[in-house]
Amino acid sequence: MRLELQGISKRFGDLVANDRISLTAEEGEIHALLGENGAGKTTLMNVLDGLYRPDEGVIQIDGAPVHFANPGEAIKAGIGMVHQNFMLIPVFTVSENVMLGFERTRRFGFLDRGRARQEIGELSRRFGLEVDPDAMVGDLSVGQQQRVEIVKALSREAHLLILDEPTAVLTPQETDELFTVMRSLRASGRTILFITHKLKEVLAIADRITVIRQGKVIGTTRPSETTAQDLASMMVGRGVDLQVKKTAARPQEPILEVHNLTVLDETGRVAVDGLNLEVRAGEIMAVAGVQGNGQTELSEGITGLALVIAGSVRIAGRDLTGASPKTILRAGVANIPEDRQRDGLVGDFQIAENIILDVHDEMPYSLHGALRWPSIFEVSQGRLSDFDIRAPSVHVAVKTLSGGNQQKVIVARELPRHIRLILAAQPTRGLDIGSIEYVHSRLVAARDAGAAVLLISSELDEVMALADRIVVIYRGRLTGPFDAASLGREQIGLLMAGSAADATRPGETA
């Protein structure tokens, strides 16, 4: 099946998510769509899937224009989508999930579970997608769930498979298995649209690569005609050098001392596994790693948001293991959370209210339980200009600001306090370049003022640009620390993939 997109545009209010995108995927081809987070990949796929309607442009399948009013029509046209967030129902079995919307029935609409089971078995064998039709999806591992999604698409006779960031949550082994499946699907004549932001994978599996940036197609190329470096610069459009002006670090006494920390995730699995870490005043320690390797739980363990089941956390010499988030904030911890809209801001509140979110019960913002609005507005006004927040006034709701300005509001709240430790989780995700540079310079300035900075990031460029020392997190354990200057991108990449973790695990850190 040949897919051709001609000038697809999709806008959400003022935001242009897709700007006249054109690309062609040939039959029997693995076509990679490469772009940063927020480049507009997922929007494009939702257009293809019939979830969104494009504002402009034409979709053609095998030369004929098609319009999808809903996902059902896209499925009928032979498009099978594997969403980044799996569209599976945890309380259903595998076969129920696979047949949903495409049910095999006997008389009177009774489900023919036997037939569904049999068809799943056939597909599994044919493409090496092993799944148990009677297992509850909620009980399966992420890799198995992805297989269910692929089986689901294939059972609807999809000839074009769209895989949206399929490797984001997979282990390296699972990724390899996925690639094997993708090759066998290609061999059967199916077309695959592979959406990702990972350069290495694109080079390993794609036949052709289309790079998009800020909603626009930058170009299409082949793995044989390009290099990782070229692709990266097409993706980010800034010659990859994310340079931050900074002098050598002058680390002093340890501020954050994490010893043997063990934290469970919400399901009760060990997410942070006996981890040791030390961050000193005046240095930036980066925790590099692929998303979902325990970063969230690490920061929640330090800030008191998750239950610490073993080990200890000392901040500036005080044992704060299991202390309340409030106590930890009071001890001089600035927290820039990973999901800023969910955890960092109250969207409906004014900027001024967001500026005092976690300090509202301190002087000068309140006295004896009463808020002092004049001081709050005055301080916020100052922060607006100090932190270059572009907003008409401190009274506007923070949800009306751009992502960059929202992040600046958080920075403007967290950094001016008396800070010993800064915990910055994915602090520049989804931001424009100006804001990224601004946030970076603020973090460096805070370091130079004597704060300890713990940077948790899955962006390798960011880690390389900012860190003085680096640890790599993989499955809840750390490798390192390494001196940032002594470590190349390649090595970090390997460690992030977990390949060297067992070999080089030094156990205790310095």
Place this chain on the structure above:
Amino acid sequence: MSGNVTPAPEKAPRRPFLRRALDAIVSGNAFTVTFLAFVSALILGAIIIILATPSAIRAWQDFGYAPGEALRQSWRAVANAYGSLFLGSIGSPRAIIDAIRSGDGASVVAAFIPLSETLVSTTPLMMAGLGIALAFRAGLFDIGGQGQLVLGAIGATIAGFSFPSLPAVIHVPLAILSGAAFGAAWGFIPGVLKARTGAHEVITSMMLNYVGMNLLTWLLTTGLVQAPPRNQAISKVVVAAARLPSITGSSLRANLGIVLAVLLVLGVGWLLNRSTLGFRFRMLGANRDAARVAGVQIERHFTIAMTLAGMLVGLGGAFMVLGVDFRLSPLYSGSIGFDGITVAILGRGTPLGVGLSALLFGAFTAGGRTMQVNTSIPLQLVQVLQAVLVLFVAAPGVIRTIYRIRLTKAGGRVFGGWAG
């Protein structure tokens, strides 16, 4: 602070609380939606009135011969009903002026009866709406107003008849506090259950309504509460020293309750907008996750908010029994606990909005009684009007569609499912 101020930030003017609250209501869509919802409710009410007026129905059956008569009959029925609704809630302006001119005490009192009755009906509605609105703002849906109101009334009554010889200065506050404590307890239970077990407050507080009402039914059969000779399901009478004094010093029923209710509206306004506790409540209501990260102890604040909500609603019951009824009877709360939900929604969760909504519904209730006496239209019409009004306010999209107007999205969602 740096000197290079780029976008010339204007000095934030400090606006008085009332002014800000008023702006919030009048500005933009909230006012338009409410107004159009009110108009829609009146139109629907008019149709219902016509349906319930036999003479109008008969006239419509002859519409083919005498279309004017059908319209005339309908107009008369609607005008009569709404007219007496107005007379019963506010009174006749001319009668009021004449009475004041005449200087005759008795006729002045008589002219003010409608307004007094409106205030009497407003008081418990205001308190119930206020408590439920407070819970709304903290992201909680307190559907247990019925039970909290009943418990508040029980607490106030028991304290009100148990101490025959206390002076009023002590007895009145004591009875009020007792009502507040009982109501608070009925709010505390769903709050603490949510905090400890995650049980949804909508379910638990709704169930507690009926537990509370049955508790009252049972109490009215016990020697402790039931009035001798214990052959009727009514409670002992609150002694005179525990009753809320009249505000006019005359035979009008309006009493200290409405004054206290208004003060509490102002107090909750202060709490929500000027206090750190209220700031945390609003944080919880607007974004629970961010509140947690900012160090708010969510569970504790759930419990506090529900307890305060129960206390305020319970005070409504206390004011009813101490100001007007002086004794309990079965099903004492009527539907005031549920009406409190509609008051809170119509008032959009703001104290000032709640105050105004309660006044409107209080006027409806008082006027409805007059309407029932003067015309053949039953009192329940006002319940229908209230429901329709709130239904439209809760779904501004419907209003947008009916009136073909463009409004930006107004208001947020207060509730997101059992799992919330």
Place this chain on the structure above:
Amino acid sequence: MSDTVSRQGEMRRDIAATRRRGFGIALFVLAAIILLLFARGTTPDARTTFQFSAPPAPSLPPLPFRALPVLLGLGIVCALLGVVQILWKKNKRIYLLLGVGLALTGVAFLAWSGKGATVDVEGLLMTSLIEAVPLTLGALSGLLCERAGVINIAIEGQFLVSAFLGALIGSASHNLYLGLLAGATAGALVGLVLAVFTITYAADQIIVGVVLDAFALGLTSFFLQSLLAPHQDTLNSPAVFSPISLPLLDRIPIVGPLLFNQNIFVYLTIIILVAVQVALFRTRWGLRVRAVGEHPRAADTVGINVQRVRYRNVILGGIVAGIGGASFTIGSTGQFAPNMTSGLGYIALAAMIFGRWRPLGALGAALLFGFTDALQFALSILNVPIPSSFLTMFPYLATILAVAGLVGKVLPPAADGKPYTRE
């Protein structure tokens, strides 16, 4: 999201384990109640007589027995059930065991309270069943809506409106079937309003439900007073459906009069119950409904029209509640009275929750709630010193305990109460 998927799996398993333990403990508590509360105060020679006869089944001789040994036996069986519950890890029928335990406790209660007297067990069961009819239908209505992700608090309102119209149309047309049809239609109309406001306009489902209840209460009381009251004889005095006996089956002792000599509402309830139970878990329709209630976006991506499924179910639920509402008038008392459902719609909601959003569970809960209600009458005859108010409270307290997870937490459909929009 994929994290969420596996997280929910874990949560479910955890809940299953805690629930098994909780239920086991609950059975021990029941055993303790039987042994310590009932058996201890019973003298060895105390006798109770159970009466099982009702027409048209051939009459059975009364069954007198010594209360003490029976109580001891029931208590021990209950405790054994508790042991089984805790030790038998693979048992899939933990609710059945709990149900049996509750039933045994009910028997023990009757044996204890009826000491020295005759307990009309058949009459008690009859009353429970009849009380359970509107509760089951209301709970099924709630279930049909919530399984598709729409919370239906308007059951009470649907009851009232359909009871009213059932009486009015049944009375005016002298045709009870028209009355039934009118009741079902009225329920469906309230459902339609709920659907338009919450699905199309995404208004808060609980608010709309609560307000619709107030609306229905006001509207029915209004028209009762203004239209029906002046013409009670013609507009508000419908006949009542009389029992239809199934030949031969109604002669079976005990069961016959209960199940095979009832009016149309009992049969309809059984039919609807079985239909919903089978359709929900065995058919394409049910699979899609549950998918929409759990994960509407996933359903949307496989081409299921989420809004249409929700509309259909909310209206279906309205019809079912409408039939339940009609039973209040043309199924039992005939006349409509103001607020005659007096909160039973909320008990139906409680039965749905207590029954874990499952049809059979809802039936079990409705029977349990109906039984406690029926006990009130029995106890006043037997002169047992338990205030009837406490029995009335039972369904509400039981539901609070259930949602607080004290006897194993219940989980609603994941997307229950959440409006669905694509962009």
